[in-house]
Amino acid sequence: MNDVWSWQRAAEALPPILEGFRITLLATVVGTAIAAVLGLLVALVRRSRSRWVTAPVGLAVEFVRSTPLLVQLVFVYLMLPSVPALVVGCVVLGVHYATYMSEVYRAGIDAVPRGQWEAAKALDLPRTRVWRAVVLPQAIRKTLPGLGNYAISMFKETPYLFAISVVEMFTAAQQFGGRTFVYTEALTMVGLLFLLASYPTSLLVRRLENRLA
Amino acid sequence: MPETTAPRDAVPSGTAPAPARATTTVQGAVPAIEFQGVVKRFGDNTVLDGLDFSVAKGDRVTLIGPSGSGKTTILRLLMTLEEADGGIILVDGDPYTHEIRGGKRVEVPEKRRRAVRRRVGMVFQQFNLFPNMSVLENIIEAPMHVLGLARAQATVRAEELLDQVGLADKRDARCTQLSGGQQQRVAIARALAMDPEILLLDEVTSALDPEIVADVLGVLREVAETTDITMLIVTHEMQFARDVSNRVLMFDHGRIVEEADPETMFTSPTHERTQEFLRAVLGD
Numbered sequence: 001m002n003d004v005w006s007w008q009r010a011a012e013a014l015p016p017i018l019e020g021f022r023i024t025l026l027a028t029v030v031g032t033a034i035a036a037v038l039g040l041l042v043a044l045v046r047r048s049r050s051r052w053v054t055a056p057v058g059l060a061v062e063f064v065r066s067t068p069l070l071v072q073l074v075f076v077y078l079m080l081p082s083v084p085a086l087v088v089g090c091v092v093l094g095v096h097y098a099t100y101m102s103e104v105y106r107a108g109i110d111a112v113p114r115g116q117w118e119a120a121k122a123l124d125l126p127r128t129r130v131w132r133a134v135v136l137p138q139a140i141r142k143t144l145p146g147l148g149n150y151a152i153s154m155f156k157e158t159p160y161l162f163a164i165s166v167v168e169m170f171t172a173a174q175q176f177g178g179r180t181f182v183y184t185e186a187l188t189m190v191g192l193l194f195l196l197a198s199y200p201t202s203l204l205v206r207r208l209e210n211r212l213a
Numbered sequence: 214m215p216e217t218t219a220p221r222d223a224v225p226s227g228t229a230p231a232p233a234r235a236t237t238t239v240q241g242a243v244p245a246i247e248f249q250g251v252v253k254r255f256g257d258n259t260v261l262d263g264l265d266f267s268v269a270k271g272d273r274v275t276l277i278g279p280s281g282s283g284k285t286t287i288l289r290l291l292m293t294l295e296e297a298d299g300g301i302i303l304v305d306g307d308p309y310t311h312e313i314r315g316g317k318r319v320e321v322p323e324k325r326r327r328a329v330r331r332r333v334g335m336v337f338q339q340f341n342l343f344p345n346m347s348v349l350e351n352i353i354e355a356p357m358h359v360l361g362l363a364r365a366q367a368t369v370r371a372e373e374l375l376d377q378v379g380l381a382d383k384r385d386a387r388c389t390q391l392s393g394g395q396q397q398r399v400a401i402a403r404a405l406a407m408d409p410e411i412l413l414l415d416e417v418t419s420a421l422d423p424e425i426v427a428d429v430l431g432v433l434r435e436v437a438e439t440t441d442i443t444m445l446i447v448t449h450e451m452q453f454a455r456d457v458s459n460r461v462l463m464f465d466h467g468r469i470v471e472e473a474d475p476e477t478m479f480t481s482p483t484h485e486r487t488q489e490f491l492r493a494v495l496g497d
Contacts, residue, residue, distance in 0.1 A: 067432050087264040119400075120343035123355035123407060124331050133354060 013176050017189050020172025022162040025197075027090050027168060028155040030098025035154070036147060039101030043109065046102070055195075061099045069096050070160050077164040089161045096152050104146035108139035128192055148205035152198050169193060234280065243306040245270040245411055245443040246291065252299030253286050253467075261467040263300065268460075270305075272438055273444040275454035275475070276370050276465030279490060284447045286467075288413040291445065292335045293326060304329045306413070334409030337455035338416040340396040342388040342403070348375070348438075349384045352403045359407070367406070378432045396427030398432055405436065411443045412436075418450055426450065433457065448493060456478055463487045 045057050069092070074173070077088045120130040159170035167175065174185035201206050244267035246493055253261040260283045267495065268274050276284040289295040292301060293310055302309040309329045310356050317393060325433040342351050352374060353367035362370075375381045378398040380464070404412060418426045430453045437444065437457045448454055452476060454461060459479040463471040463486070482488050 004264075115337060115339050115341035116343065118292070118294050119337065121294060121335075121344070122333075122335040123403070124327060124359050126358060129354070129358045134343050134345075138343075141345070155386055164255075212396075 001157060005184065005188075007053050009180075010180045010189060012180070013173065013182055013186040013189055016172045017049075017169055017193065018179065020167055020169035021193055023086065023172075024155070024170075026167040027093060027158050027161060027166070028151065030090040031093035031097065031154050032147075032151040033090060035097035035101050035150070038094060038098035039147075040105050042098060042102035043105035044187060046106070052080075052147070061102065064096055064099045064147045069093075070163055071165050072096060073160055085161075085164045085166045089158075089166045091166060093154055093157070097150050100150055101143075101147055104143045104150070105139065106142075107146070111142050112138045131200060136148035144212065145205050145209035146162065148201070148208065152202055152205070156194060156199055231419075232445060233351070242269065244268055244271065245305060246445070247303040247306075248287075248300065249288065249303070250300035251297050251302060253283070253290065253295065254298050259289075261297075261468065264467060264469075266462065266469060268281040268445065270443055271441045272460055274462060275446045275448060275460040276464055276476075277448075277490065277494075278460050278470075279453065283467040284464050287416055288320070288335065288415050288445060288447060291333055291411070291413055293330055304332060309383070321378040327380075332410040333413065334404035334407050335413040336397070336400050336416065336417045337403050338419050340393070340400045342396055342400055344387070344389050346388070347384075348380070348386050348388060348391070351388060351399060352406050354408050355403070360384050365467065371402070371406060374405055374437070375399075376407075377435070378402050391419045392425065394428050397421065397429050400432045401429070401432055401436070409442060411445065413443065414446045414448065416447050416449070418448065418453075451479060451491075451495060463490065465490075 041058060042061060046054050046061075048054050072095075073089065073092050076092050077085060080088060116134055116138065117130070120134050125134070158168050161168050162171045162174070164172070169190050173183075173190045176186045177183040235331040236271070237323065237325055247267040248264050251261050251264045252259070254413065256344060264287075265282070276282055276287065286295060290297055291304075291309075296310060299318070301311055307325075307329055308321050310321055312321055313319075316402060327405075343354070347366065349371055351370040353362075353364065356362045356370065357364060372381065378401055380395060380398055382403070383391060383395065383399070388399065388420060391399065397420075402416075418429055421429060430450060433453070434444065434457055444457070446454065446458060458475055460470050461473060461475050463478065463482070463484065465486045471478070471487045473482070478487070479491065480493060
């Protein structure tokens with residue numbers, strides 16, 4: 001263990017880390033899916049004219065946003081002992097990011113020009129068609145880069161799942177280090193894998209942003 | 214495209230063709246549109262202050278007047294894009310947004326508003342086509358989802374209309390690929406696809422380059438000649454107003470200051486405000 005860096009130790013650390021990477025990706029994809037759907041629902045519900053609907057939802061959103069993700073994860077995990085940790089992780093990540101994504105949707109919906117609503121009304125389109133055929137297709141186009149950026153943020157926050165014993169990539173590296181005292185190589189691999197996954201994705205999002213702008 | 218050569222903003226001369234249609238107001242007939250004491254305020258600004266006027270079925274009425282005189286507000290009230298603060302609007306004798314019941318002015322339920330709104334179509338200054346749809350999809354959207362037509366049926370009608378506005382070859386184009394004049398012609402086809410009894414034209418050429426204004430006006434002239442749709446027109450195209458309409462209302466500060474057939478209005482207006490306005494618009 002004298003060398004600062006050994007390629008052999010790095011190679012040994014890789015298999016468990018890649019297994020953890022699979023879990024990291026899974027949590028990100030499922031979490032993003034939950035956040036994207038729930039975020040849209042929240043954005044739509046908050047447009048309701050009834051304060052009896054908007055006030056409680058607004059309060060819930062503020063609550064989720066004002067408390068740390070880590071606390072939410074541990075709290076829900078301990079409150080629901082019979083639910084598998086990975087499920088808790090995906091749902092909490094999804095709900096947490098839904099509150100942020102709902103703002104992206106709101107901005108996207110607000111950016112649809114008033115003339116579009118007026119033309120839809122002049123054609124007497126039913127409310128559901130106005131949303132499904134006119135407003136949402138235009139709004140969601142504008143929200144894609146914002147949603148993509150939050151998905152990348154979520155990806156980078158998956159190591160918090162460590163706290164609820166989900167063996168994602170970071171936890172896998174920790175465990176490998178604990179067994180073998182090889183931390184440098186293991187954690188370096190984790191950093192590289194995060195970089196390898198999130199940098200190209202963020203480039204993609206930026207390109208999307210430029211194309212839709 | 215027929216009649217695309219009419220000079221824009223030409224000073225009306227005695228040799229211009231007389232309007233084809235005489236005033237169709239028939240004693241006792243129910244007017245297509247009737248305003249009774251309509252009030253509209255925006256904040257402290259009262260745009261319409263107890264406006265009364267009516268439009269007979271098949272009339273082509275042009276509303277002229279300086280900006281802020283309430284012309285566009287009248288169209289927007291008829292499309293329920295704005296809500297009147299007072300008074301009653303009737304379409305074919307049916308109360309539209311409000312009615313008097315038991316001596317009180319009450320809102321008409323949305324379901325009945327929709328039944329009335331369905332008879333009214335509108336073409337906007339900024340076209341307002343749906344950019345996420347193709348030209349054809351723009352036109353068949355409402356016939357399919359409002360009138361309940363099958364896609365094939367709606368498409369046949371849409372193709373006829375596209376042919377009528379001279380854009381048959383743009384059927385599958387994205388709206389964003391079209392020029393302003395072409396977009397406006399699609400918007401006209403889209404409104405006509407709903408077979409409106411009343412068509413509202415809100416400064417439909419104001420956003421267009423001068424050289425393509427004639428195309429759009431040509432299309433509208435043809436609509437005026439081949440249908441009996443009641444038309445309410447807000448425009449600065451005085452030659453068009455003269456060709457198409459059979460009645461011109463001059464507005465100032467939310468009131469009708471003068472009303473005449475286009476020939477009289479444009480050649481010998483009597484009210485001082487009308488004379489001033491026409492001088493400014495026609496550029497003498």
